[in-house]
Amino acid sequence: MGISKKPLIIVIVAIVAVLASASMIAMSLIQSTMTQATTTKPPEISGIVNGAGATFLNPQMQAWASKYYELTKGRIQVNYQSIGSGAGQAKFREGVLDFAGSDPPLKADIYQEFKEKGGIIQFPIIIGTIVIVHNLPNVESGKLKLTGEIVAKIYLGEIMYWDDPRIKELNPELDLPHEKIIAVHRSDGSGTTRVFTAYLAKVSEEWKNKVGSDFTVSWPVDQLGNGVGGKGNEGVAAAVKQNPYSIGYVETAYAYEVGLKTALIRNRDGNYVLPTRETVESAAKALVQILPRADEDWSNVFPDETVDAPGRESYPITSYSFIILRQVYDDPVKVAILKEFFHWVLTEGQKDENVVRGYEPLPPEVAKIGLDGLELLRTA
Amino acid sequence: MSSGKIFYNTLTFLVFISLFIVIAVVISLSVTSYPIFLRDGLFFISKSVWNPVKEEYGILPALLGTLITSTLAVGLATPLAISLAVFSAEIVPPRFRALINNISDLMASLPSVIYGLWGLFILAPILNEYIMIPLHRYLGFIPLFSTKPVPTNLFTASVLLAIMIVPFASSIIREAYSAIPYYLKEAAYSIGLTRWEVIKIAIGYVKSAIFAGLFLALGRAMGETVAVAMVVGNIFNLPKSLFDMGYTIPSLIANQFPNAEAYNYMVPALYGGALMLFLIGLVINFFGLYLIKKVMIKS
Numbered sequence: 038m039g040i041s042k043k044p045l046i047i048v049i050v051a052i053v054a055v056l057a058s059a060s061m062i063a064m065s066l067i068q069s070t071m072t073q074a075t076t077t078k079p080p081e082i083s084g085i086v087n088g089a090g091a092t093f094l095n096p097q098m099q100a101w102a103s104k105y106y107e108l109t110k111g112r113i114q115v116n117y118q119s120i121g122s123g124a125g126q127a128k129f130r131e132g133v134l135d136f137a138g139s140d141p142p143l144k145a146d147i148y149q150e151f152k153e154k155g156g157i158i159q160f161p162i163i164i165g166t167i168v169i170v171h172n173l174p175n176v177e178s179g180k181l182k183l184t185g186e187i188v189a190k191i192y193l194g195e196i197m198y199w200d201d202p203r204i205k206e207l208n209p210e211l212d213l214p215h216e217k218i219i220a221v222h223r224s225d226g227s228g229t230t231r232v233f234t235a236y237l238a239k240v241s242e243e244w245k246n247k248v249g250s251d252f253t254v255s256w257p258v259d260q261l262g263n264g265v266g267g268k269g270n271e272g273v274a275a276a277v278k279q280n281p282y283s284i285g286y287v288e289t290a291y292a293y294e295v296g297l298k299t300a301l302i303r304n305r306d307g308n309y310v311l312p313t314r315e316t317v318e319s320a321a322k323a324l325v326q327i328l329p330r331a332d333e334d335w336s337n338v339f340p341d342e343t344v345d346a347p348g349r350e351s352y353p354i355t356s357y358s359f360i361i362l363r364q365v366y367d368d369p370v371k372v373a374i375l376k377e378f379f380h381w382v383l384t385e386g387q388k389d390e391n392v393v394r395g396y397e398p399l400p401p402e403v404a405k406i407g408l409d410g411l412e413l414l415r416t417a
Numbered sequence: 418m419s420s421g422k423i424f425y426n427t428l429t430f431l432v433f434i435s436l437f438i439v440i441a442v443v444i445s446l447s448v449t450s451y452p453i454f455l456r457d458g459l460f461f462i463s464k465s466v467w468n469p470v471k472e473e474y475g476i477l478p479a480l481l482g483t484l485i486t487s488t489l490a491v492g493l494a495t496p497l498a499i500s501l502a503v504f505s506a507e508i509v510p511p512r513f514r515a516l517i518n519n520i521s522d523l524m525a526s527l528p529s530v531i532y533g534l535w536g537l538f539i540l541a542p543i544l545n546e547y548i549m550i551p552l553h554r555y556l557g558f559i560p561l562f563s564t565k566p567v568p569t570n571l572f573t574a575s576v577l578l579a580i581m582i583v584p585f586a587s588s589i590i591r592e593a594y595s596a597i598p599y600y601l602k603e604a605a606y607s608i609g610l611t612r613w614e615v616i617k618i619a620i621g622y623v624k625s626a627i628f629a630g631l632f633l634a635l636g637r638a639m640g641e642t643v644a645v646a647m648v649v650g651n652i653f654n655l656p657k658s659l660f661d662m663g664y665t666i667p668s669l670i671a672n673q674f675p676n677a678e679a680y681n682y683m684v685p686a687l688y689g690g691a692l693m694l695f696l697i698g699l700v701i702n703f704f705g706l707y708l709i710k711k712v713m714i715k716s
Contacts, residue, residue: 092675120675121674121676122675123677123678123679123680124675124677126679127678127679219567224646224651225646225671226469226672226673226675226679248470249470249471251469251470252676252679253469253676254469254470255466255467255653259654264662265567265651266650266651266652266662267569268646268647268668268671268672272537272646272647275537275538276567276568279542279545280567280568
């Protein structure tokens, strides 16, 4: 038995090996002819640029970087480390990074400091959305209607029960229980909180005066014992899932990944909307008029003016992620790479096949801000 | 130079490196946190506020949370660690001994983020359903259990920490326990003591190892960041009961450090928290050493 089986095994192994190597050769042949067909220009520059910053931007940045690395056959390598917006900006200021990714743009005083030292450009690179989620056992996803003022009052601790008349009034068809609302929020400093609290500050004067808007705020609802802090989107998602009768806010992709119920939110024109391609695009287009140029100060525009955008279809809590570049670099190769890469990101990179799930592409009008800004890059 | 001399010099050099590192840590912590102490003085450790919008920082709740969770964790872990050590050294059949020891050592080396995720998604809901809600319902009149629990709170963090530190403490105790000279135990058996009585004597014999293991475990519990940040609730309030959500210094650092540099005083505040943690650790260690000495002299 043993003797007769051995040759058979050897034959099988040999066949498999031959097939495998043949297919590999064939694949590489196909690949090389394909890349030969697509690359028209001979490579001129090559090198590495290093960036770091917003964690929110990270998955999309990695996708763009690896796609572009492939497209240029390794000619251009873009490294991005997700260390947080604040840390990214700080490291960029120290001069150890070629670019920073950030949820909020530079603060006014830091912008001014850069401007005096040769200039800065900052432009939106992708859009994200924040969705209100809840855990009301008897209410389906996408049915609960809320307004910004009500959400603000919940996080202020003024609306404490689900059957509060102000919530009932908006949802006459829902059976809302007399249960305490547990308000879940991010415990780590995050751009998501910055945008969410900017929205609350915009729609509620009381929120603006009492709490304000930042990466981390002091949540009034916590003092009443009805708040829960979750670390990261995953922490908030888990807290909402585990606490019946809770409410929270997460980046939209997480809500769908974890299967959380979403709430409709009333936009400025009075319609109840969820974040979709259409409502996000509508909001972005409504804002084009007020957006600054890439070399201008964005700190008083985003996110405080970009939330609660006008427009019948507009979704009110959208967030832009920014790329921050110096205008002047010592190394001409860096300038060329940054220009080439971000030009690609703002054009080809915004196409559906290059946009990671959970992000929304920039409308061409908004992408143009970055494209114009890239023209300002130069060598010392 | 003789080989003995070289050996001696190398050792001295290495000792000084360790000493130098500790001093360097203290200096950098002090220098970086200096601005917050200069601005707020002792209010920084006696106030309860974390409001970056107004740059107000007072870390009292996080200090208390650290002490509560680590003390409770060591309290819960002590009987478990001793039992596990004795069980694996004394009771379990020799052929399963290696298996149990390997599993225990593997538990000690698991990355804490794994414990954190497991704690958040599995442990927290189970504890809530079967322990915290019943405790609150039937013993809610005791202040310790007076808060209506949510799955993530100081208690959950303590239990998770206890689970994380048991293998640490137990492996040290186990090594000491197995090193007890066999003739001592044989002598004990020969005068007619029962197995339980022998174990009691043996545990007394390794008392200092038990203390050492528990202090090491306490250090790990006090310094744990990610795992605690996931299950402690992260609410900046002074805790009134075990079921309140809270904060610990390490989890505060884990939560707030990534964006801290966007503020003028948050980095000093976080370093200040680390410095306080260091000082507390130092005090506890000195106290521990003193205790061990006392125990050793007595026996």
